[in-house]
Amino acid sequence: METQNNWVARSLQHVWHPCTQMQHHETVPLIPVSHGRGIWLYDMDGKRYLDAISSWWVNLFGHANPRINAALKDQLDKLEHAMLAGFTHAPVIELSEKLSALTGHALGHSFYASDGASAVEIALKMSFHAWRNGGQTEKQEFICIQGSYHGETVGALAVTDVSLFREAYGPMLQRAHVVASPDARLAQEGETATDVALRAAADLERVLQQRQGKVAAVIIEPLVQCATGMAMHDPIYLRRLRELCDQHQVHLIADEIAVGCGRTGTFFACESAQIWPDFLCLSKGISGGYLPLSLVMTTDSVYQAFYDADVRRGFLHSHSYTGNPLACRAALATLAIFEDENVIAANRQKSQMIASAFAGLKDDARVKHVRQQGMIFAFDAVVDDAERASTFSRRFFSAALQQELLMRPIGRSVYLMPPYILSEEEIALLAQKTMNVFEEVMA
Ligand SMILES: *Cc1c(COP(=O)(O)O)cnc(C)c1O
Numbered sequence: 001m002e003t004q005n006n007w008v009a010r011s012l013q014h015v016w017h018p019c020t021q022m023q024h025h026e027t028v029p030l031i032p033v034s035h036g037r038g039i040w041l042y043d044m045d046g047k048r049y050l051d052a053i054s055s056w057w058v059n060l061f062g063h064a065n066p067r068i069n070a071a072l073k074d075q076l077d078k079l080e081h082a083m084l085a086g087f088t089h090a091p092v093i094e095l096s097e098k099l100s101a102l103t104g105h106a107l108g109h110s111f112y113a114s115d116g117a118s119a120v121e122i123a124l125k126m127s128f129h130a131w132r133n134g135g136q137t138e139k140q141e142f143i144c145i146q147g148s149y150h151g152e153t154v155g156a157l158a159v160t161d162v163s164l165f166r167e168a169y170g171p172m173l174q175r176a177h178v179v180a181s182p183d184a185r186l187a188q189e190g191e192t193a194t195d196v197a198l199r200a201a202a203d204l205e206r207v208l209q210q211r212q213g214k215v216a217a218v219i220i221e222p223l224v225q226c227a228t229g230m231a232m233h234d235p236i237y238l239r240r241l242r243e244l245c246d247q248h249q250v251h252l253i254a255d256e257i258a259v260g261c262g263r264t265g266t267f268f269a270c271e272s273a274q275i276w277p278d279f280l281c282l283s284k285g286i287s288g289g290y291l292p293l294s295l296v297m298t299t300d301s302v303y304q305a306f307y308d309a310d311v312r313r314g315f316l317h318s319h320s321y322t323g324n325p326l327a328c329r330a331a332l333a334t335l336a337i338f339e340d341e342n343v344i345a346a347n348r349q350k351s352q353m354i355a356s357a358f359a360g361l362k363d364d365a366r367v368k369h370v371r372q373q374g375m376i377f378a379f380d381a382v383v384d385d386a387e388r389a390s391t392f393s394r395r396f397f398s399a400a401l402q403q404e405l406l407m408r409p410i411g412r413s414v415y416l417m418p419p420y421i422l423s424e425e426e427i428a429l430l431a432q433k434t435m436n437v438f439e440e441v442m443a
Helices: 004-014 022-026 066-076 090-102 116-133 154-158 163-172 193-210 236-247 269-273 300-306 325-340 343-357 359-363 386-390 392-402 424-442
Strands: 033-037 040-043 048-051 109-113 141-145 177-179 215-220 251-255 279-282 294-298 367-373 376-381 413-416
Touching: 048 424, 066 325, 090 109, 090 294, 090 325, 109 116, 109 300, 116 154, 116 215, 116 251, 116 279, 116 294, 116 300, 141 193, 154 163, 177 193, 193 215, 193 236, 215 236, 236 251, 236 269, 325 343, 343 359, 343 367, 343 376, 343 424, 359 367, 376 424, 386 392, 392 424, 413 424
Parallel strands: 141 177, 141 215, 215 251, 251 279
Antiparallel strands: 033 040, 040 048, 109 294, 279 294, 367 376, 376 413
């Protein structure tokens, strides 16, 4: 039988891993996964890891979820794939109906792709093209928020403000305007989270005034800017953003790829502010973490801007796997779990349990900005030494593996984004292991 080390060596030889400086694998271990069950992943030696970050924020109801597995097996014997141009099928129809209903039909039209970055590209192109079809050809610019992350294809990277990902490709990009972040951690002496949000909104207003008539859309990750380190903001920012977009006739794109599907406490994060965007991007959790699927939901008014006899006025964007039936079926099974198991209400309780399990952090001088939004919990480690700070994330990741834990801090922001199925005991275990790792890394 082949050993775990053999698999590692073979992977390093021929697989170029994402988001990784491959040379670091000379010291940081690579884990060959054999199978998954619930919140656990198992390596080829049988060692287990608690998937505390939902395998990059995609898994909602555990690995090898029985209901999603059954739905996929059933779908596999019916239809694995058919092209969506000129053809349609039950899974994509039912999914589009259900999603529309979840927005009270405010966003009644869903356009499909396979990954998050493509959904962002679609929203950007659709906004641009909708204005163009309406004769407003001047509206060509986009605004994004400081620290935003919207994916890494060239269009998505143009509205991404994480320099580590963007820097090397600067000359390739049509850069967007970057406005102040409502990140509550930016509060100055005496300021509340609301103050920070309103201050950031004023910056947005300034740019909208400056670029009057030139801006197609503002794109935002509502409530939590995840990739920049779980930066959270007051929902008042979203209400103000909606008002400003209406006032200046600019589209609002909500990138809910990470924060949608119940992650922040409501099914869509925008619900927390009682607003709807003009475009809402979903991916990651929508298929339960099973298959690549993304989509952009939009309004009747945007849809009508393309509805015409002229082909060139249509939205001709396409992907080979658009609306893949297996992926849509996984999404339907995922939505059925939300309905049948009252997941949003259950998550509210779990979110409180997580807060209680980490209550001790409040008076820990090695920690700042303990924060939480639904099923995302985060805190920042205080590490003064520059060298130790720069290696904090990798040291934490390695130490976590020793504790049967899969966690990858972003810089010094330690976060949990677990599957929704974890039990009270598992929450306690997760908190205890996290603190063990933290002690070790801070020692
Ligand atoms: C992950 C993510 C994306 C990109 O999705 P991919 O499927 O990785 O291309 C875009 N926006 C946000 C907010 C994300 O978290």
